[in-house]
Amino acid sequence: MTMLGDRQQLSYIASQAADARLNLELETEGMTLNIGPQHPATHGTLRIIARLDGEQVVWAEPACGYMHRGYEKLTEVRTFPQVTTLVNRIDWLGSFANEVPFILAAEKLMGVEAPTRAQYIRTILFELSRIANVSLFLGDLGVQLGAITPVFLAFRDREYVLNLIESATGGRFHPNFDRIGGLKDDLPAGWIDETRAVMKKLRNFCDQIEDLLFGNEIFQSRTRGIGVIPRDVALQYGLSGANLRASGVDWDLRRDQTLPMMWNKADWKVWTHPDGDSFARCWIRLQETRESTKIVDQLLGSIPSGPVMAKVPKIIKVPEGEAWVSTENPLGEMGYYVVSRGDLGPFRVKIRSASFNNISITPWLLRGVYVPDIVTILASLYFILGDIDR
Amino acid sequence: MKQLSSNSETTTPAVDVVREQMLEAIKGSLGDALIDSHIKPGDDLWIRVRTDSWRTSVQKLRDVHSFDYFGFLSAIDWMPSPYGRGEDDPTEPAPERDMTIRSGYAGGDTRMQVFIRIVNSTTHFGLTVKVDVADSSPSVESLITIFAGANWHERETHEMFGIDFVGHNDLRNMYLPVDFEGHPLRKDFPLLARMVKPWPGIVDVEPLPGGDEPELAAQDSNGGDA
Numbered sequence: 001m002t003m004l005g006d007r008q009q010l011s012y013i014a015s016q017a018a019d020a021r022l023n024l025e026l027e028t029e030g031m032t033l034n035i036g037p038q039h040p041a042t043h044g045t046l047r048i049i050a051r052l053d054g055e056q057v058v059w060a061e062p063a064c065g066y067m068h069r070g071y072e073k074l075t076e077v078r079t080f081p082q083v084t085t086l087v088n089r090i091d092w093l094g095s096f097a098n099e100v101p102f103i104l105a106a107e108k109l110m111g112v113e114a115p116t117r118a119q120y121i122r123t124i125l126f127e128l129s130r131i132a133n134v135s136l137f138l139g140d141l142g143v144q145l146g147a148i149t150p151v152f153l154a155f156r157d158r159e160y161v162l163n164l165i166e167s168a169t170g171g172r173f174h175p176n177f178d179r180i181g182g183l184k185d186d187l188p189a190g191w192i193d194e195t196r197a198v199m200k201k202l203r204n205f206c207d208q209i210e211d212l213l214f215g216n217e218i219f220q221s222r223t224r225g226i227g228v229i230p231r232d233v234a235l236q237y238g239l240s241g242a243n244l245r246a247s248g249v250d251w252d253l254r255r256d257q258t259l260p261m262m263w264n265k266a267d268w269k270v271w272t273h274p275d276g277d278s279f280a281r282c283w284i285r286l287q288e289t290r291e292s293t294k295i296v297d298q299l300l301g302s303i304p305s306g307p308v309m310a311k312v313p314k315i316i317k318v319p320e321g322e323a324w325v326s327t328e329n330p331l332g333e334m335g336y337y338v339v340s341r342g343d344l345g346p347f348r349v350k351i352r353s354a355s356f357n358n359i360s361i362t363p364w365l366l367r368g369v370y371v372p373d374i375v376t377i378l379a380s381l382y383f384i385l386g387d388i389d390r
Numbered sequence: 391m392k393q394l395s396s397n398s399e400t401t402t403p404a405v406d407v408v409r410e411q412m413l414e415a416i417k418g419s420l421g422d423a424l425i426d427s428h429i430k431p432g433d434d435l436w437i438r439v440r441t442d443s444w445r446t447s448v449q450k451l452r453d454v455h456s457f458d459y460f461g462f463l464s465a466i467d468w469m470p471s472p473y474g475r476g477e478d479d480p481t482e483p484a485p486e487r488d489m490t491i492r493s494g495y496a497g498g499d500t501r502m503q504v505f506i507r508i509v510n511s512t513t514h515f516g517l518t519v520k521v522d523v524a525d526s527s528p529s530v531e532s533l534i535t536i537f538a539g540a541n542w543h544e545r546e547t548h549e550m551f552g553i554d555f556v557g558h559n560d561l562r563n564m565y566l567p568v569d570f571e572g573h574p575l576r577k578d579f580p581l582l583a584r585m586v587k588p589w590p591g592i593v594d595v596e597p598l599p600g601g602d603e604p605e606l607a608a609q610d611s612n613g614g615d616a
Contacts, residue, residue, distance in 0.1 A: 068565035072550075073574055077476040077581055108433070235511050237539035238460040249511060256514045322494050324434060324507065324518065326461075337507070337518075339466060339494060345475060352462040352507070360542040389565060 030058065035374065037066050046359075046385055050366065050374065057374065060366035062359060068389040075349040080106050080180060080316050083346065087336075088174040090353060091387040094133035094330040096125045096165065099178040102349075104259060105325040105338040106180050109318045113260050118182040118308040123262040124195075124299050125168065125177070126327075127292040131202055132161040133330035134289045137382050138209050141282055144379040145222055150213055157205040160198045167191060180316055182309035192300050199293040206290050214283060223279035227365055227377035230276060237364075238357040241332025242288060243381060245272045246280035253328035261327075266298040278380035285382070317344060331355050331387055355387035406431035412455075412515065413437070419454045423447045428495035435517040438496040444504075444521045445531035445557075451508060451519065452536055461507030461516065463533065463543035465523070465551040468493050469501050471577040476584030501525050502551060502576075506533070506540075529554035550575035 036047040045066035051059040071086050078086065087102050088095040100122060107113060114122065139154020162172045167188055169175035177184050213219050229239065234247040244251060252270040254263040271287040273280035318340040326335025332354025339348040358381050365377060409429045416437060417424055423443035428436040439447040451457045468491050478485060491501055500522040509516035523530055532555035533540040542564065544555040549563045552573035563570070572579050 065563075065565035070574065073579075073581060076471065077584060232458075233538070235459045236537050238462065238537070251511060251514065322436070324516075333461070335461070335507075337462075337464070337505075341470075343475075348466050350462065350464045350466075356542065357460075357462070357539055360539055364538065 033371065046383075046388070048362075048366075048374065048378070050371075052371065055370050057366050057369050057371070059363075060374070061363050064359070064385075064388050066389070067385045069386075071390045072349055072351055075346050077345065079344045080318055080346065083349070084178060085174075085176055087351070088176055089386060090351065090390055091133070091329065091331055091334070091355070091384045092173055093136055093384060094129040095171075095173055096129040096169070096175045096177060097133075097327070097329045098334060099176070100126055100261075101325045101327045101329075101334055102336045102338070103178045103180055104261075104327070105323045105336045106316075106318055106340075107260075108323045108325060109321045109338065109340050110180065110312075110316075111319075112181050112310055112312055114182045115307050115310055116304050117186075117306045118310075119260055120262050120265075120299055120303045121168075121183055121187060121308065122178065124296050124303075125165065125175070126261070127296045127299075128161055128165055128195075130292050130330040131289055131296075132158050132165065134285050134292075135161070135202065135205065137285055138206075138213070138282075138289070141379050142213055142219075144375050145219060147213065147216070147219070150209055153205060153208055153212075157201055160201055164191070164195055164198055167194075179309065181312035182307070186308050192303070195300055196297065199297050202293050203290060206286060206293075210286060214286065220279065222372075222376055223282060223380065224275075224277060226278045226373050227369065227380060228275070228277045229361065229365065233361070233364070234276070237361040239332070239361060240354050240357060241328065241330070242281055242284040243332060243358050245270070246284045247276040248272055248274045253326060253333060259325070259327065262299055263295065265302065266295045268295050268298075278376050281380040281382070315344070317342060318346070326352065329354060331382065331384060332358055334387075351390050353387045353390055355383035355385075356390075359383045359388055408515070409435045412517075416451070416455060419450050420447055426497040430495075436496040436520065437517060438498065438503075438520045438522070441522050441524070441530060445533060445536065448506070448508070448519065448533055449536050451517075455510070456512065457508040457510050457517070459509040459511045460537035460539040461509055463504065463506045463540050463547060465502055465504045465547050465553055465575075466494070467502050467551065467575065467577045468498065469577045473580050473584070476581050477589045496520055498522055502528055502553065504530050504547065504553060508537075523553055527554070528552060529556055531555070532557035534558055549573070552576065 030051060030053045033050045033052050034047065035050065037045040047063040047066065049061055049063060050057050071090065074086055075083050083102060084099045087098045090098050135154050135158045139151035142148070142150030165175060166172045168191055169177035229247050231247045231249055234244050234249065250270060250272050255270055268291045271284050273284055320340055320342040322339050324335060324337045326333050333352070334354055335352040337350035337352065338346050341347040366374060369377065406429055413427055413429065413435060420439065423440050424437055425440055426438045470487065470489055472487065472489065474487060498520065502523050503520050504523055505518055505520040507516060507518050521530055530553065532544055534544065534557065544558050545561055545564050547553055548555060548561045549566060550573055555561060
């Protein structure tokens, strides 16, 4: 018999309180429902403790920490180039996108800028990891709402993108390809044509998903009006990415800040939705995947020739200073606050991950919803456990 | 060495007019609550406010200057780690380290500082606000009444740095077990993995297993599964 931890004790008290609570009108007793830590809706190991009154949630709270790996502490004993290995594993579905803001922060402190060709390739790989990440979301969404087919489509088409990432970087999930001052390597021969073909397939996939899922009446009735987040609440909680744009905030870090990346060289649209419900969040992600394929297509045509690596010293020492760089990652705003002391490694790195903020709204959002909607809301908020716990 | 494209030269002037103007406006509304500030032209703005007016300052920044988007809240321990980078040779005497506490941008008088990132959601102008926390009993006012999203960030900071947030009544651990002792992100908290087993990088040349010919032969005769 193990000792009850604080958290367990609290949930125990909560369950007792819920059980003691009697709904006088319906004469139902409350109960505590424990979802997870291992549940398909949790993308890892998140545990949701929900106190129910009949079918309705009275109080719910996610308990995270099942995957805390202490990356902020570990960065303090790593050198700057070694940190990318760690940050790859924060959001493991869009790994390359995690490397970019950290590398950009280090480059900002050093006053180095990657060559134009490297910036193009970075942007393309960034968008490819977004497509790989979000296409899995689109398939998984179906599974969580009871539709099996989309996930097969998603896994099939995501494979093409992963193959592309693998052939360019050597890694399917953890590329570790970005370097301070550029990229590890140039693109392999024939990669550009192959990517064009895959982008066509992916647009096809988006159309299929839109037909299959978004036009589906059951899907609509399960997501429309469920889990509505108003604009001001979204801002207060620091939601980002599609979750923020679904609440009507027209804000995309790819467009609204100047970074040495190439998004402004392509013609694309930032989609917003006024509703703020689960449907809006899913719909925005579908549109974003389409836009990403467009960005990739346009940038592929204009990659300049040249080196992919600026001249940086063999042993990288980053000058003293502080820098904050965040980018619009597949899950939302991912940023690093890097403090350097002129050493080989960072003095302190604060990792601002999107899912941590996105999921911190759940106690507010789940209050009063019905049990099946818990899964819908969690699915539509879209988080990766590694991105919450870090 | 540097490869600056032409457009980044034009967008990075020596004097950052937008940030200077914003700093003047903030100075006007915060008054003497603002202690120090720092501008990196074309990059970012840092300000430091007094500990006793932390909550009111952030409230003013949100209400007067419409910094309505909550980015994150965290802390920094400015004391250099007594363990260095965890690469000391345990057989050697402990090396001398410079343990003077130096603060970063916008200064600081204490070992630890809490800082937040807030952004104006319309103009997308962001700034970092820092506040000192007393060394003896590190505590600041909680921001949960201003930004609801600060809730989890303050819990995390409390757990990792041992900083108390007055007004936050639910500072449970998020990640660590309840009976965990210490605050992992403080610099004087050793990284246990490096304490238990010394960093392999301290050995210049590690003897390769089976470097000797006879041993190699013996291993081979065992079928190589020794």
